[in-house]
Amino acid sequence: MNTKRILTWGGFILIIVLIVWGLIAAANKAEKENAGLASVDEITATDWVKGATSSSITLVEYSDFQCPACATYSPVIEQLLAEKGAQFRFVYRHFPLPQHGHAIEASQAAEAAGEQGKFWEMHKILFETQKDWESSVDAESIFAGYAQQIGLEMAKYAVDVKSEENLEKINNDTKSGLKAGVNSTPTFYLNGTKITPNSYEELKKLIDDASATPANS
């Protein structure tokens, strides 16, 4: 009788220990896979960067082409780049929100334009025309129209817009945002610190302040 009890509870301990150990191993493996994700204070080779590309001041935006607030911020960032573009670099990362039905398609169109060196052109058009496609049933054709408009080679665009790699890039951007705690768009990080500027002046001041205090690195 006693042996049976020992076996039962020994089995219990063994099973629990094995499960927890296996899970920790699996979790560590997942952590390694995620290690390649961009972080908010670093840029990667696949990031879209504008402005002073080698500057130590980095402004990262997590944005969604279908989000109205992001469209409002887009010209503000343009203006900031025009005025202060020599002082900082601007990084755009995709954070398509699930409630925006065309947001991923829009990101895919931008990435496909990026394959032909015209990411920022598509980025601009998408935000400017957001109202025209946000509730369209066939946003895809509208985006193809923009691709033509900015002079993309359409055969290549048609392949790139559906490419697995571009979709994965978009997903990785989103994951890096989630990891940093992004839960709404647009979310801005200035040298790794989340900022919530309410006006152009405020944003400009933040860039100026960052320029005045050189980064530790």
Added chain:
Amino acid sequence: MKNLRNLLTTPLQLQRIPKWVPLILLAIALVGFADATYLTIEHYQNEIPPCTIGGCESVLTSQYSQIIGIPVSLFGSLYYFVLIVLLFLYLDTKKEIFLRIPVLFSVLGALASLGLMYIMIFVIKAFCQYCVVSALTSISIFCLSLWMRCLSPRAQG
């Protein structure tokens, strides 16, 4: 009310319940425990588990994924852990009470799972396979429990 009290106090009739049922319950609870604990570990490592089908990131990082700062998955782990301990106690002692408590407990698990599935489908509108697995395990445990309860008619009174 009287019915409910009856449900709590009426012993299960062990001789009517096939021997394999508690073992299957244990196996399902172990799956649920592994699933929920994996999510808990990932949560505290500040990582997002690999989501083969899109969407689990937004579920696992949503405001509904935590209750007062504690991840929902930790409650899940504890729930399954308690079930496993009780089922082992039952296998060891064969005392009816250690089977009756999990049967009652499973109602809570199933209700919590249904609530979370509702939030996932209708509020967050995304798919999280880890969450669905946990819902399936807790609902299977509930169904088996319900069946055991039905095999043991309540005392008339």
